[in-house]
Amino acid sequence: MVLYHLSTTYQLLYCIVHRLARHEHEEAGLLMVEYICPEGQRADFVKRLKDTGWFSFVRLVPEKQFKLKRGRSLKENSTEKQIETVIRRVCGCVKNWLGLDLSTFSRIYIGSDQWSFGIYCLYNRIPHVYIEDASGMLSQRERYMAITKEISLTNYVISEYLHGAGHSDTEIARLCDTSNFLPGFTDEKAEDFSIYRALRDEIPHRVPEILRFYGAEPVQLPADKPVCMFMTQYIKSMTVRDLDVQEQLTTLLLDYFADNYQVVIKPHPKDQWLNYRRICPEAAILPGSVNAELIPFLVSRPVDRVLTASSTSVGGMAPTARDVFSFPLEIETNWEALHEGYAAAVVLRVIAEQIGPLALREDGDFPLGLCNFLREEAVPTAPGGKPVLLTKDPMRFAAHKGWRVLLPEKGHSSGAPARARAKITVRVHPDKTSLLRGLSFALYLGAPDGEPAVPQPEEERVLSHSHAVIHMTTALYNDRPLWPGKRE
């Protein structure tokens, strides 16, 4: 018999699929942290899960009760003695409540080992298999620990103390989706298991009953437009905890990357606060409880594009979508930089129309999401193309001889650099109902000395979900200023 412990909806699906695919002929027990669903729905949820027959027993770990009994909460500066005291109390609670002989289980799988049962196993050095908390999350421990810290500081302190979350030597293996690891990450104990691949290749005959359990209805999508799946995020695991910020981020991404697509919104299971019906009335909205990994088995047409700010669930959709657009975490605090990325991509597209494929040379950081904008604007790039320098340094811009673009630094344009041939002014005009701020910044374009014609990007784009318009206008310099600021 095997035993699973979990705390999130991702892990629940992971455990169901793993149990059906890898332990089909063995019995299995399931422990779930009670916070996995709201209090009023717990009894019904457990009953439904038991009725499937997938698990011999299903029990909710009463974390709230343990919390009352464990005594003081911990802080980052808590002493070893204080931490040990709390851990011993937690272990006492688990021991009294559990009533199971763990040595009788052939394997114990633990997801989210920062909760009481995980603490019990780590502290008592009970060998177990660790389950990651999202597709590829094992490779992002720092991010995962930051989320844990936000949810419960006490659990975080204990987890660090016991070297949990995929770092303990009592773990005999680590179940994870290796295809979604961050580039360069390896783990010698990693054991690859992907929900999507298991459903597709190992147990396709069990897919209908799994969909039935989740109450997932097939989604019929019109055939006239390509499909863009937007994956939302849980505000409490984001850097800026403001729903207005999350709404701005959502609408900007939809405006820049889902224009002319049939949008399907897949809310994070705990993202219940953004009114997607108001934000994007034309979108199909999937139930939050359905995991991303099930979507390919649910929608009537293949998903062409997956779009997200920085959701970890994007990995679940990655194997089936034609292209995936995601962004670094910085987007959560610097979402306005998307305008810069868009403007830079438009400028490069216009240059490429004149001179052919480009070979971009970065000097410092590219604007946020520029690679995604280059794909969206279909800017042709090739290693042997015409070199173009992107820089935020006016002096570097002035010293360079070939094609070059001066980007604004943190939304602030420097004065005209020496030897600029054109100034591209970008203005964002929000209307009265918009949450966006009005903005204005400039990019400068430089060309080789002998180049007779300089491209003039002129563009106006309506950001319909953000209720704003972005204008780009170009002014050419007739003569060539020698020093920064002289022409302005």
Add this chain to the structure above:
Amino acid sequence: MLEKLPVSGVRKLFAFLTNGNAEIKFHTICLQNRDRERAANRPIVFGMQLLFCNILYRLPVLRDWPFHRRLGHDYITQQYLRLPVEDLSSEILENPAAVCDGTGSLWLPVHGPGAFFAKLEEHFGVKGFASTRALYDDPLTPLSVIYDRINRALGTTLSWRDELPLAEANDIPNRYIVRLLDIAAYHDVALHLVFDSSYPSCFFERRVKQLGLHPDTLSVSCESGMKKKEAARALPLLKFGIVSADFAGFVKPLTHSGGRPIYYRSPSVLMHETKQPPLSAPFREVYEAVCGAALFTGRWRAPFSYELGYLCAGPVLYAAVGGAPTREDAEGALARLGETGPLLTLPGLWEQSPLALGARAFCRDYERWGQGVPIPREDAHRLYRCGRAAMERMKGETDAGALPLFSV
């Protein structure tokens, strides 16, 4: 010990200790929010603190004493700690309907009626208008009728429509409550707005729509003939939430009618309860409204250095250079003021410091919502001196990375 008590008994005791009056209600919630772990782990200590709040906020002299609420000295955001709106929303989602009375919660008025009527008098250029408008002011009478009476009394031909744009400009929308109601609408909670006002319902409908809200009903006293409390009671609702800043006049009576109270203490009231240096009356009213709307709506939790920059450094900067200062403007103007101390560090930390960011945000917000009321130089300096020592300690902070960029 607590886990052995029946849950219903603990809940009743908690309700008794937290619902005495508006102050007790608000401050006990803040107490809970400041340390939620303590409430669960140290229930006896927490119970004693609730009891202390009950005593403190019932005794006439003590209740006004600004414990931990001295501007420029205490971290006030930490004292007025509301729940994040996504957590508060679980309360409004408990019932299939919600009623909200708008003023003081959905919109935060900058001027009270007196100052607003004075502003109208200045706008119309008619002497005696303010007192006449106040005399005929009645939320059960339509604005057009009030203006007919004013015109007869003063011999003028003023149009009631001219008051509406000024009334609109006097209200700061509260994104915290807008978001709360939006979450409710997303989860199919029926939304009913009631207003005690002489303005026509179309005036509110348009503005509510601009905020992205689509209430199921919207009732204005001058059209329905019922004040907000009666209008809410007349709705055929059995279970509903009450979102309001009016504890005695709306929340409490409707709680007795079976509603679930979601009391929202007005941010400007919180500013008013904060111990401030002596300020001139016209500036103080606007200052309290603008600062309350920016810092104490519950929308985000400003760090102490940002709060200091906003409350204490911002007015001096605005008085010197106005609403959109550049770093160079600020440098020049502050040097001319002959100021020494932490204020001079603002230009140097223009981009990175929460202190500077707070000061600049005040300038931007005051420019937008300040109703053109100038900041007397003495008042600005008093505010600055209040926070000088704390700012001196904070001026080295340069991590503004995760601060949101939005305006009030």
